[in-house]
Structure formats: structure tokens, C-alpha cells
Amino acid sequence: MRRKLAAGNWKMNGLSGALGEAVALAAAHPAPGIDILLCPPATLLDRMADSVHGSKVAVGGQDCHPLVSGAHTGDISAEMLADAGASYVILGHSERRADHGETDALIRAKTEAALAAGLAAVVCVGETEAQRDAGETLAVVGAQLSGSLPDAGVTAETVVVAYEPVWAIGTGRVPTLEQIAEVHDSLRAALKDRFGAAADGIRLLYGGSVKPGNAAEIFATSNVDGALVGGASLKASDFSAIIAALEAAPAA
Numbered sequence: 001m002r003r004k005l006a007a008g009n010w011k012m013n014g015l016s017g018a019l020g021e022a023v024a025l026a027a028a029h030p031a032p033g034i035d036i037l038l039c040p041p042a043t044l045l046d047r048m049a050d051s052v053h054g055s056k057v058a059v060g061g062q063d064c065h066p067l068v069s070g071a072h073t074g075d076i077s078a079e080m081l082a083d084a085g086a087s088y089v090i091l092g093h094s095e096r097r098a099d100h101g102e103t104d105a106l107i108r109a110k111t112e113a114a115l116a117a118g119l120a121a122v123v124c125v126g127e128t129e130a131q132r133d134a135g136e137t138l139a140v141v142g143a144q145l146s147g148s149l150p151d152a153g154v155t156a157e158t159v160v161v162a163y164e165p166v167w168a169i170g171t172g173r174v175p176t177l178e179q180i181a182e183v184h185d186s187l188r189a190a191l192k193d194r195f196g197a198a199a200d201g202i203r204l205l206y207g208g209s210v211k212p213g214n215a216a217e218i219f220a221t222s223n224v225d226g227a228l229v230g231g232a233s234l235k236a237s238d239f240s241a242i243i244a245a246l247e248a249a250p251a252a
């Protein structure tokens with residue numbers, strides 16, 4: 001059985017005043033039956049880790065460099081994230097693929113770096129609207145998955161996969177439950193093909209306009225083990241409602 005995960009991606013949002021939301025979230029879920037993760041901007045990472053220390057809320061980064069250290073101005077290594085209190089890192093988000101030209105090969109190298117630093121990697125895949133319209137969704141996400149994951153070290157503890165259709169991010173548009181199930185079932189099959197029994201425990205998150213109002217039906221969908229939430233993770237009250245829906249969802 002897979003342990004469910006509610007992950008919040010704050011993206012480039014949040015000044016120090018926003019730490020109160022993390023504290024409120026930790027207080028609202030003292031002993032959840034699921035895993036909870038918040039990924040703030042790097043500037044808040046160590047303070048957020050301190051703020052939620054001892055609670056059930058884990059903290060993660062939103063990106064890392066593939067190398068451990070060196071002359072890479074502005075970049076942050078996986079080891080630095082771990083040192084700042086992170087236990088996860090989001091990799092290959094579509095905004096990084098688009099804004100920074102990240103390729104599957106680079107994301108794979110970053111995933112290897114994350115695993116070497118003891119972080120769990122939340123590896124993101126997702127099609128654009130044009131790719132979906134062209135009937136390419138399963139081929140696109142399948143290629144992203146296979147190119148972004150390393151051959152070694154992939155287990156239920158070290159890797160989480162997030163399916164985030166690009167056209168559903170921040171738009172209020174959500175795929176049908178059949179469309180979500182089709183992609184998640186195909187990701188699960190691809191993981192099984194490549195990693196065998198170890199793949200059974202790898203969590204598959206859905207991301208893209210998850211809100212308190214649509215969370216329950218998404219969490220009841222085949223092979224959905226949780227969510228990667230953007231906008232609705234910024235407010236503890238909204239994210240709490242999504243967490244409650246995940247806790248109430250049937251076991252995967």
C-alpha cells in the first residue's frame with residue numbers, strides 16, 4: 001500500500017510573513033495519516049524547516065543543480081537543500097522545462113544528485129495542450145518519465161512522480177477523471193516495466209488546479225496517490241481542506 005502525499009509548491013511566492021501559513025498548517029495536522037510536504041522558495045527554506053520542526057510537515061526545494069558545488073552562480077545543490085532542512089526536491093516542473101530549457105537528461109542528472117544527497121525527488125511530467133490535442137499525451141509523458149529517471153536508486157522512498165498537464169496549471173481547467181486515470185495507469189505500467197516490483201510503492205501525484213472543491217473526486221481516481229498543489233497550497237486553510245480530502249480518500 002502506498003502512503004499518500006499532499007505536496008504544496010509555492011513557486012516564486014512568499015516573503016517571511018508567509019511562514020505563518022506553514023506554522024498554521026503544521027498545527028492543523030498534528031498527526032495526519034498521510035505525508036505532507038511544503039516546497040517554499042529557497043529563501044524561506046531553512047526558516048520554514050525550523051518553523052515546522054517536530055511536526056508532520058516536511059519541507060522541500062523546487063529545483064537543484066546536478067553538481068554538488070562549484071562555480072555556478074545563482075544555483076543551489078541538492079546537498080545545500082538537505083543542509084537547509086529539505087527532505088524532498090521538485091524536479092523537472094514544466095515551468096522550469098519552459099523557462100530554463102530543462103531537458104529530460106538534465107532532470108535525470110538532477111534526480112541522481114538529489115538521491116545522492118538523501119533527498120526524495122518529485123519528478124514532474126506533463127503534456128502541453130497542443131500535444132494533447134494531437135493525441136500525443138501518453139507518448140510525451142512516457143518519454144519524459146523514462147528520460148528523467150535514473151536506472152539506479154529509484155524506490156518508493158526516493159522517487160515520487162507528479163503528472164501535471166501544462167494546460168491545467170494555474171488555469172482552473174482540470175482534465176476529466178478518465179483522462180487523469182488514463183495517464184496515471186500508463187505511468188504506473190511504465191514504472192513497473194522498468195523497475196519491477198520496486199515500482200509498486202512509487203507514489204503518483206496529480207497536479208494542476210487542484211482545489212478544495214475538486215480534490216475528493218481526483219483522489220478517488222485510479223492510481224492517484226496524492227497531489228502537487230500550487231496556488232491552493234499558499235493558504236493553510238485551502239491546503240488543509242485538500243489534505244483532509246486526501247486523508248478521507250480510499251486507500252490506493
Ligand SMILES: O=C(CO)COP(=O)(O)O
Binds near residue numbers: 093171172228229231
Ligand atoms: O504547478 C502546479 C504545482 O506544481 C499546479 O499549480 P496550480 O495548483 O496553481 O494549478
